[in-house]
Amino acid sequence: MIIKQVSVFLENKSGRLNEVTKILADAEINLSAFTIADTSDFGILRMIVSDPDKACAVLKENEFSVKTTDVVLAKTPNKPGSLSKLLDILQKEEVFIEYMYAFSMKDEGAVTVIRPTRVERCVEMLQKHKTELLRADELYQL
């Protein structure tokens, strides 16, 4: 239930993101979701990919600073109020969030990527409240 997210350090200059996506493409790695946290001079690219270990390896070969971070993927229906409900659970159970991002698909619902301060507790609490969590293999089939 814990998914490995791949994070890459990027300088804020043109072409850097494309560099990463090209490397992943050449390694036939699929990107399911990504987000960029940016500041004035650098950014952090965070990605959910089909093969995190391989992604790390090829990016390191190309001299990028890479690391994996444990995240939780919660699946909710694609309709109003779902995210609010999810956040209610987390708040009530005192699961604190470092950051999160989401993507939704028309029929298959919405997926929220959560980076909690305590990953195990987050999984435990969401399961307690019957929230559907994606396993790695399910995710990669999306």
Add this chain to the structure above:
Amino acid sequence: MIWNEKIECASRDEMAAVQSERLKQTVQRIYHNIPSYRAKMQEIGMLPGDVRSVEDLKSLPFTNKTDLRDNYPFGMFTVPMSEIVRVHASSGTTGKPTVVGYTRNDLSMWAEVVTRSLCMSGVTRNDIVQVAYGYGLFTGGLGLHYGTENLGATVIPISGGNTQKQIQLMQDFGSSVIACTPSYALFLAEVMQEMGIDPEELKLRVGIFGAEPWSESMRKEIEAKLKLKAIDIYGLSEVIGPGVSCECEHQVGMHVNEDHFIPEILDTETLEPVAPGEVGELVFSTITKEGIPILRYRTRDLTRLIYDKCECGRTLVRMEKCKGRSDDMLIIRGVNVFPSQIESVLLEMSETEPHYLLIVEREGTLDVLKLMVEVQEQFFSDEVRELEKLKKKITHNIQSTLGISVDVKLVEPKTIERTAGKAKRVIDNRKI
């Protein structure tokens, strides 16, 4: 006015005789009091008696900045601490500062050479001298201070910074001389302009500028903006502090007070003396100092010596403005910065070798130090907050170790060019 005409206008033979006698005494003093230098002499089979005149100076071993560090803090002093009345310190090549000690006689000698320097610059006892060099461990402030008092001029010991107040006192007290770094002089001019103050209305007529490299074009700029005569003064704490040499009003090289400090110019490769008038590394031997006499100290400054008699009447040898360094030391706003110091700060923060690049720019009138640090695995966190924290920590640690502010930029690994195994650590974009 020439403060000490007898020695400042002595013939070459008279000077050589004075230097020979004093050098012999200094070699004796050092040989018998500093084990590390004695060992260096023994290694090449030299005894103090082998030094008979100033001609023998070239066979003596060198002293490096590292010798001072290895003997930190007081290991190079040749008198008991009861004789030392003051210490000063400058930044060393790594963590620890370079410490120097002065006896009462050393302080009188220092005041004498600074007084000579002030006279060379055309300063008289009727002047009001505003000393805007930092007072403290740095030799600039106190060095100029006691030389001014010794001359009999009036000293305003305002120290560095506090720019508006500096200008206010110039107006209110009628300061006729300003002593500071050349870049601060330009900054003063800029602030005056902002405050709507016309330098013509001030009484400034002479500026004594040193502690950092500056060019002839910078001199012209300062002279035009502050309406004064800009004089270059040279010194380093390992030798004494400011007053090792100074320009006279003709501004054609700095007269070295060579009855106290003997200069040599050496080929940077062979370390043999160059032909007269050629450029090389400047090496100093102190021949009257008691606290921490030093033989053949490698300054790493590149310059040349001029032995012709000067129009001012002085025969003291002149050294040209320094043309650069034979090592990687940077002088930023009067502070000595070695890339190795930055490296040790970064090393303390991580386990592995950091990759970094220092970029020095002159923005307007002030030098700005930028530091690019590669975000290697050991530094990388996927939280912005952590990376911002890292940036702040690097800035803070450098500020507290080196006393200089730095603009840190985090960059991707391998951004910084590697040349033949050794990374390039410094880019100096200042036009000096």
